Amino acid sequence: DTAVSQTPKYLVTQMGNDKSIKCEQNLGHDTMYWYKQDSKKFLKIMFSYNNKELIINETVPNRFSPKSPDKAHLNLHINSLELGDSAVYFCASGSGLAGGVSDEQFFGPGTRLTVL
Amino acid sequence: GQSLEQPSEVTAVEGAIVQINCTYQTSGFYGLSWYQQHDGGAPTFLSYNGLDGLEETGRFSSFLSRSDSYGYLLLQELQMKDSASYFCAVRDNYGQNFVFGPGTRLSVLP
Numbered sequence: 001d002t003a004v005s006q007t008p009k010y011l012v013t014q015m016g017n018d019k020s021i022k023c024e025q026n027l028g029h030d031t032m033y034w035y036k037q038d039s040k041k042f043l044k045i046m047f048s049y050n051n052k053e054l055i056i057n058e059t060v061p062n063r064f065s066p067k068s069p070d071k072a073h074l075n076l077h078i079n080s081l082e083l084g085d086s087a088v089y090f091c092a093s094g095s096g097l098a099g100g101v102s103d104e105q106f107f108g109p110g111t112r113l114t115v116l
Numbered sequence: 117g118q119s120l121e122q123p124s125e126v127t128a129v130e131g132a133i134v135q136i137n138c139t140y141q142t143s144g145f146y147g148l149s150w151y152q153q154h155d156g157g158a159p160t161f162l163s164y165n166g167l168d169g170l171e172e173t174g175r176f177s178s179f180l181s182r183s184d185s186y187g188y189l190l191l192q193e194l195q196m197k198d199s200a201s202y203f204c205a206v207r208d209n210y211g212q213n214f215v216f217g218p219g220t221r222l223s224v225l226p
Binding site: 033041042043044045048053055057090102103104105106107108109110 | 146147149153157158159160161164166201203207212213214215216218219
């Protein structure tokens with residue numbers, strides 16, 4: 001069974017369009033995350049979300065919005081896509097607890113977004 | 117804010133030992149993690165150090181010194197399949213989100 005899954009794997013679209021990426025985890029984790037990895041492989045967190053709190057990285061444009069229908073899903077909606085949004089987007093899940101015996105996050109396979 | 121530094125590239129031969137260093141600056145510290153990412157793949161968790169000292173998992177070990185704000189990942193008996201990017205990561209000031217280092221690209225030569 002896939003622990004963290006994302007769809008689609010590839011997404012090619014025009015500037016100005018609105019698109020969504022779906023993420024599901026079957027690990028029973030309380031916290032899910034969205035990351036953006038650019039062409040230089042810098043991995044930057046965009047959001048973390050559990051059923052109580054959404055933490056937004058202040059550098060993320062408000063064109064990006066996470067939507068969580070339930071604890072196992074965290075979808076990413078992007079409005080008015082721009083060329084600079086082209087990147088690989090990873091969903092991840094984890095326990096969300098700091099200072100434990102492990103801090104493991106489980107990553108989805110990624111969605112490669114290309115904006116033309 | 118948080119910042120992490122790693123070497124951008126490391127090259128070694130099969131069977132060798134390589135150490136990838138990570139220094140960090142944080143306002144609060146909750147532990148140092150390491151991830152491996154092959155080209156075209158997703159990051160996968162390797163190890164976590166919450167306290168000072170060495171953690172060993174098979175051929176991989178990770179070390180942390182909180183007083184020096186420094187850690188390293190040690191890879192022994194290198195194999196070709198270890199060619200990948202390696203990232204260190206810490207939690208942010210609030211302990212909620214993660215900050216990743218810029219990554220170290222390891223190339224293992226035959």
